[in-house]
Amino acid sequence: MRSLSIASGVILCCATLTGCGLVPSPAFLQPTPPKGLRPLTGAGSTFDYPLLSRAFYDYYNEFHQEVNYQPIGSGGGILQLVKGTVQFGATDVPMNNRELALAARTGGAVLQIPITLGAEAIAYNLPMVHHRLRFSGPLLAAMFLGRVRFWDAPAIVALNPGVKLPHWPVLAVHRSDGSGTTYIFTNYLSRVSPAFSRIVGTGKAVLWPSGVGGKGNAAVAELVQNAPGAIGYVELAYVLQTHMPYGVVLNRAGRYVAPTLRTATAAADAFAELTPSHFSIVDARGLSSYPICGYSWVVLYRHQPAVRGHELRRLLTWLVTTEQARASAVDNVPLPAVARRLALQQLGRMDD
Secondary structure (H helix, E strand, C coil), X not given: CCCEEECCCCCCCCCCCHHHCCCCCCHHHCCCCCCCCCCEEEEECCCCXXXXXXXXXXXXXXXXXXXXXXXCCHHHHXXXXXXXXXXXEEECCCCCXXXXXXXXXXXXXXXXXXXXXXXXXXXXXCCCCCCCCEECHHHHHHHHCXXXXXXXXXXXXXXXXXXXXCCCECEEEEECCCCHHHHXXXXXXXXXXXXXXXXXXCCCCCCXXXXXXXXXXXXXXXXXHHCCCEEEEEEHHHHHHHCCCECXXXXXXXXXXXXXXXXXXXXXXXCCCXXXXXXXXXXXXXXXXXXXXXXXXXXXXXXXXXXXXXXXXXXHHHHHCHHHHHHHHHCCECCCHHHHHHHXXXXXXXXC
16 A cells, blocks of 8 residues: 655744744744845755754854754755755755756755764654563564554564553554655665565655655654554654654664664764765664664755855854754754764865
């Protein structure tokens, strides 16, 4: 059965998500900035929205400059950059060669700058289960393929001995939009499950064989919260700030690990190299590494008009340096040193 796409109004354009208690009011809701500082515009990742909303609020308070950011998904952010309707995009997977070639026709060479590191939690809705559930990569693949259909199936029971599980249908909730969060999740499942790799594969937008879809991380979180028996992959900040139950996942070292700032950092530390073409950190080695993690990136054109280029450079330099100290306040992981070096190297290549 093809998946059902359910669009949600939880995140749209300038939504603050304050009704869900997720993030403070973003900077673009502040008064008009002083003359001479034009608003900067961006769009893309909902994975980044808790961090960017707080960051752009802080940035306005410090520099009196608005940043208008639309959390429309990684695919949407890349598309808007290619169309030339925003000055930067945000995406949880760097642009591929086809996307870079399309962008080159609009504005030339693109810079890709890591801005944050995060983990994806496996959230579920089983009110009668008070133990934190255990999952493995192959089990998650089977659940999202529709091959494990009930919560008391032997494959789930085997990993959770002693836990009384209901005979409820498994409802796999996924993203319906082009999503870097989906890329990270499908990249992980394709690494650990040949069947998933063959049937679904890795991508920002894939054809799911079962389940329902929501647009944006907040919509997936809302669907899981409102549907008994649901399971979904959701950026950690959304899960923690809405107090959703989430599981632990078996890592390569054979340990069940929860998504935390520490275990995401451990996953990143397992990889000495980071470039826009070598960016995957899923299924990382290490005793404490959480296996479903990834970086998120800002993408923008290298060649910028003088004034706007200066403003973008200042914003992004501040974002990958000063503001990183506040990342943990919104449940995001501060950039490791290797990512910060790459970010500053990329910003040094801007022509303004």
